[in-house]
Amino acid sequence: MSPPVPPSLPVFTVVGRVNRGKSSIIATLAEEDSIAISPLPGTTRRATHYDVALDGQVLFRLIDTPGFEDAARALAWMQRDQPSADQRRARVAAFRQAFAGSGEFTEECELLGPVLDGAAILYVVDGGTPFRENIMAEVEILRWTGQPRMALVNRSTDSAHLAAWHAALAPAFSTVRNFDAHAASFRERLQLLALFRELVEGWRAPLGRAIERLGAEQARRLHESARAIAALLVAGVTHTIELSASPDGLNAEEQRAAEQRFQDDLRQLEQRSRRQVELFYRHHRVASRATPLERPAFSRDLFSERVWSSLGLSAGQLVAAYSVAGATAGGALDAVVGGASIFIGTVLGAALGGATAVWQLGARAVDITAVESIGERLLRSAGAQRRFRVGPHQHPNFPFVLLDRALLHHEAVRYRAHALNAASELALYDGGASRTRELPVATRQRVSKLVLRCRRSPRADHTETEAALAAIIRELLVQRDAALAP
Amino acid sequence: MAFALLGKLLDIEWMLRRDEERSSAELSRHDRELMGGASPAGPEQALELWLEARRRELGGRTLGGRASELLSALHAGLVGLSLLAGAGTAQALLRGPSAREPTNVLSFIFATLVWPLALLTGSLLLLAVRGRIGRSMLLEDLYLVGLGALGRLSRRAATGESSVVAQQWRALSRGGRRYRDLEVATLLSAAQWYPIAFHLGAALALTGGALFTDLAFAWSTTNDSLEPQTLSAVFRVAAAPWCNSFGVGCVGPELVQATRFSRFTGEYALPHGGVVSGAWWPALLGCLLCYGVLPRLLLSLGLSALVRRRSARLVERVLELRARLQGVMVRVSPAGPDPGGMGPPAPLGPAPAPSPHTLPCWVIGWRGAALEDAELRAVCTRLQLVSARRDAAGNGDFERDEALLRGASEHAAVLLLVEGWEAPDKATRRFVQALRRAGDRPVFVGVVSKSEGSAELAIWRDRLSLLGDPGVRVEAIVSHPHHGSQEARA
Numbered sequence: 010m011s012p013p014v015p016p017s018l019p020v021f022t023v024v025g026r027v028n029r030g031k032s033s034i035i036a037t038l039a040e041e042d043s044i045a046i047s048p049l050p051g052t053t054r055r056a057t058h059y060d061v062a063l064d065g066q067v068l069f070r071l072i073d074t075p076g077f078e079d080a081a082r083a084l085a086w087m088q089r090d091q092p093s094a095d096q097r098r099a100r101v102a103a104f105r106q107a108f109a110g111s112g113e114f115t116e117e118c119e120l121l122g123p124v125l126d127g128a129a130i131l132y133v134v135d136g137g138t139p140f141r142e143n144i145m146a147e148v149e150i151l152r153w154t155g156q157p158r159m160a161l162v163n164r165s166t167d168s169a170h171l172a173a174w175h176a177a178l179a180p181a182f183s184t185v186r187n188f189d190a191h192a193a194s195f196r197e198r199l200q201l202l203a204l205f206r207e208l209v210e211g212w213r214a215p216l217g218r219a220i221e222r223l224g225a226e227q228a229r230r231l232h233e234s235a236r237a238i239a240a241l242l243v244a245g246v247t248h249t250i251e252l253s254a255s256p257d258g259l260n261a262e263e264q265r266a267a268e269q270r271f272q273d274d275l276r277q278l279e280q281r282s283r284r285q286v287e288l289f290y291r292h293h294r295v296a297s298r299a300t301p302l303e304r305p306a307f308s309r310d311l312f313s314e315r316v317w318s319s320l321g322l323s324a325g326q327l328v329a330a331y332s333v334a335g336a337t338a339g340g341a342l343d344a345v346v347g348g349a350s351i352f353i354g355t356v357l358g359a360a361l362g363g364a365t366a367v368w369q370l371g372a373r374a375v376d377i378t379a380v381e382s383i384g385e386r387l388l389r390s391a392g393a394q395r396r397f398r399v400g401p402h403q404h405p406n407f408p409f410v411l412l413d414r415a416l417l418h419h420e421a422v423r424y425r426a427h428a429l430n431a432a433s434e435l436a437l438y439d440g441g442a443s444r445t446r447e448l449p450v451a452t453r454q455r456v457s458k459l460v461l462r463c464r465r466s467p468r469a470d471h472t473e474t475e476a477a478l479a480a481i482i483r484e485l486l487v488q489r490d491a492a493l494a495p
Numbered sequence: 496m497a498f499a500l501l502g503k504l505l506d507i508e509w510m511l512r513r514d515e516e517r518s519s520a521e522l523s524r525h526d527r528e529l530m531g532g533a534s535p536a537g538p539e540q541a542l543e544l545w546l547e548a549r550r551r552e553l554g555g556r557t558l559g560g561r562a563s564e565l566l567s568a569l570h571a572g573l574v575g576l577s578l579l580a581g582a583g584t585a586q587a588l589l590r591g592p593s594a595r596e597p598t599n600v601l602s603f604i605f606a607t608l609v610w611p612l613a614l615l616t617g618s619l620l621l622l623a624v625r626g627r628i629g630r631s632m633l634l635e636d637l638y639l640v641g642l643g644a645l646g647r648l649s650r651r652a653a654t655g656e657s658s659v660v661a662q663q664w665r666a667l668s669r670g671g672r673r674y675r676d677l678e679v680a681t682l683l684s685a686a687q688w689y690p691i692a693f694h695l696g697a698a699l700a701l702t703g704g705a706l707f708t709d710l711a712f713a714w715s716t717t718n719d720s721l722e723p724q725t726l727s728a729v730f731r732v733a734a735a736p737w738c739n740s741f742g743v744g745c746v747g748p749e750l751v752q753a754t755r756f757s758r759f760t761g762e763y764a765l766p767h768g769g770v771v772s773g774a775w776w777p778a779l780l781g782c783l784l785c786y787g788v789l790p791r792l793l794l795s796l797g798l799s800a801l802v803r804r805r806s807a808r809l810v811e812r813v814l815e816l817r818a819r820l821q822g823v824m825v826r827v828s829p830a831g832p833d834p835g836g837m838g839p840p841a842p843l844g845p846a847p848a849p850s851p852h853t854l855p856c857w858v859i860g861w862r863g864a865a866l867e868d869a870e871l872r873a874v875c876t877r878l879q880l881v882s883a884r885r886d887a888a889g890n891g892d893f894e895r896d897e898a899l900l901r902g903a904s905e906h907a908a909v910l911l912l913v914e915g916w917e918a919p920d921k922a923t924r925r926f927v928q929a930l931r932r933a934g935d936r937p938v939f940v941g942v943v944s945k946s947e948g949s950a951e952l953a954i955w956r957d958r959l960s961l962l963g964d965p966g967v968r969v970e971a972i973v974s975h976p977h978h979g980s981q982e983a984r985a
Contacts, residue, residue, distance in 0.1 A: 085893035116921075
């Protein structure tokens with residue numbers, strides 16, 4: 010029996026011993042976090058296919074399979090009568106025919122099905138454990154199928170056993186590649202796809218297209234995330250709530266409740282934006298189970314002391330930013346009078362901006378102001394209810410804290426392997442340092458200026474401002490992407 | 496009894512939670528005393544014996560026992576009420592709007608049969624659409640709402656002594672979901688007895704009314720399109736089961752033709768209609784029994800069988816439960832120097848002198864697992880074994896392993912060394928079973944890992960418990976990397 014002609018759609022069957030991370034590899038490659046991944050052996054019981062598709066077009070297919078449970082005995086069965094080299098594939102097929110549905114060798118029959126149907130083989134071993142000779146029974150069975158095959162050494166980070174694995178697998182596989190499903194970046198995934206192209210000649214073109222389209226998709230996700238973060242910033246700094254109170258105004262308890270409600274609203278805005286970003290990257294099940302104190306800064310409460318001390322701009326940066334903004338405004342006045350003011354406007358503007366920043370740093374974060382028309386003021390004496398507005402958030406650092414948290418969260422999501430979603434919560438990708446403190450002064454100024462514009466008129470249409478912020482954020486994300494590239 | 500199982504589940508959870516607060520050694524002593532040397536054949540029997548002994552210890556007044564009694568009493572009351580409701584409904588329908596008018600068989604059939612059957616069909620359809628038992632939309636939701644309501648009530652009542660009860664309830668309800676399918680199926684099975692009782696009540700009222708009063712039957716409708724031929728055909732089909740089998744309760748076209756009644760004229764369609772109308776009641780009785788009682792009875796029996804089947808292997812149902820009961824099973828199983836292998840791992844260094852009760856042991860290194868001599872001696876001493884022969888297996892050569900089993904030594908025990916990170920796959924479990932079949936001797940599976948209490952050990956215990964063989968014991972062996980378990984040394 011000769012190997013079947015490979016289908017035009019690239020299909021890869023991921024096989025290996027139980028509990029070696031086959032499902033994790035599929036989850037990461039297919040960006041599919043609904044796959045059941047468990048430390049218990051035998052979680053995968055049936056061969057299940059996962060299509061990697063974009064805009065409804067399937068780029069390639071991965072098939073998750075149950076692990077080998079008794080390969081040595083299966084091989085012993087196949088080796089009976091010592092079939093010649095040209096009969097081995099037929100022997101594997103006969104094995105499957107003999108035992109399929111019999112209740113014996115259930116897992117072996119299940120995993121050999123797609124292989125015999127023409128799928129290429131991705132054989133997964135656990136690089137974190139030492140090589141053992143018994144694994145060679147599985148390798149031999151796969152060799153007998155005659156299908157193109159590649160070995161992936163999973164959990165390969167910092168492992169002392171890699172050399173032994175490579176030496177043992179190299180003779181039986183066209184390529185042996187380290188691939189840590191829990192730590193693989195998007196680039197590593199694309200590099201692996203590039204290797205897949207070499208397995209089957211006919212799949213070179215479709216996999217090449219897949220690599221191109223996945224790259225474009227990743228760029229699109231970055232673009233969309235920048236827009237979502239910009240929308241969050243605008244919504245965050247313009248958010249207000251209105252409430253009614255007795256003619257005597259709000260007492261202390263009511264004020265606290267109003268502030269609490271306002272802060273809860275902002276938390277919800279942030280949460281919604283994060284969910285959006287997670288969905289752009291197909292993270293449907295990102296968990297957050299750790300206690301608040303153990304969480305990374307972006308995952309702690311938005312208004313916690315630790316978040317505000319570690320994220321956003323430093324006090325000096327804030328004063329500088331406001332001073333420059335004030336100086337710019339004053340400078341405009343100087344320009345209007347043709348310099349006759351001998352730059353008094355610039356100096357005063359800078360002083361005023363700096364003083365505003367210093368005052369606001371220590372001021373209460375949320376303003377509650379009465380909003381009443383003349384008619385309402387007149388009616389107040391008649392005992393009618395008064396209206397108050399809470400917000401927008403005036404603290405100069407608030408937009409930067411919000412932006413910092415969004416940037417850190419985006420990094421954690423963008424570089425996260427989907428296999429991790431079942432096992433651990435979202436974690437910092439690369440340290441937890443504030444990103445906004447590292448921004449160039451010019452960028453900080455642009456952000457400050459745009460944010461101030463929104464704050465001044467919370468109810469106005471900020472579409473243009475949002476687009477400008479999105480452009481800045483996109484630039485930041487692209488720079489960060491380049492900096493994190495291996 | 497249907498609710499005995501629910502009581503048992505409650506008691507298992509309750510007692511295991513009580514166990515959590517006590518040390519393993521204390522529990523072991525306590526259970527041995529309670530069991531009085533009983534030796535269960537398997538894990539399920541071990542569970543039964545353990546539960547019985549613990550209930551005895553508490554004078555039978557356990558939370559589960561009380562809940563079971565309460566539910567049984569409630570059930571009996573509801574069955575009685577249903578019986579009365581069925582009889583009352585039938586009475587009301589049989590007597591009709593006026594004593595001078597005969598009973599309209601169509602109204603009777605609709606109220607006692609068509610409507611209940613539609614309800615049954617609807618429920619079955621819901622089950623079919625929403626999947627297997629335990630995922631029924633209505634029952635599951637109601638069940639969870641009930642659990643939640645009881646939880647809230649218990650919190651509200653949590654003062655003084657009642658706070659203990661409230662705490663227990665909350666602890667139990669947290670574990671309630673693991674038996675959801677059993678609980679829902681039990682409740683569903685028990686619930687079938689209410690319609691059964693309703694139909695039986697109606698049947699009794701019908702029989703009584705027909706035998707001891709002057710009831711007359713007829714059919715009457717303002718729907719002109721309902722022709723006697725149509726009705727006759729419907730009843731011919733409906734009455735076929737008992738008519739064809741026993742020759743009674745048949746509804747012929749003559750009977751239908753003759754017993755058509757008009758309330759406006761107060762007369763039957765044919766003059767002898769009143770005389771022959773008595774032939775309706777056996778048919779109505781047949782309908783009630785065949786279509787009202789029988790399907791519900793079959794459903795109830797089917798669900799009971801399902802519950803019995805699913806509860807037959809309670810020990811293996813949930814990983815957490817299995818892990819906990821593993822300790823219980825081994826505590827009550829016949830012997831063992833260290834209950835459940837829960838004791839401390841083997842210490843390193845020189846082994847103490849062997850005791851006079853040590854068993855000669857065949858040590859097999861599975862898939863390259865091995866221990867240094869000193870480590871092996873320490874493990875053997877802890878298990879009261881002495882190494883008499885050492886072999887290796889599981890290295891990928893099936894024929895060689897078979898040959899090893901064929902030439903199995905006659906040593907009194909086997910110590911199979913496995914590496915913790917290896918998965919306890921079918922090949923391993925099959926090998927352990929083959930070792931047990933090769934001689935009636937205990938097989939100790941020594942799981943070699945780098946740290947004590949690792950998740951690997953729990954997985955090995957869990958998977959080997961699937962064998963249900965008390966002769967197979969899983970032991971923890973901590974081995975430092977520089978000592979043992981190195982590359983394929985065995």
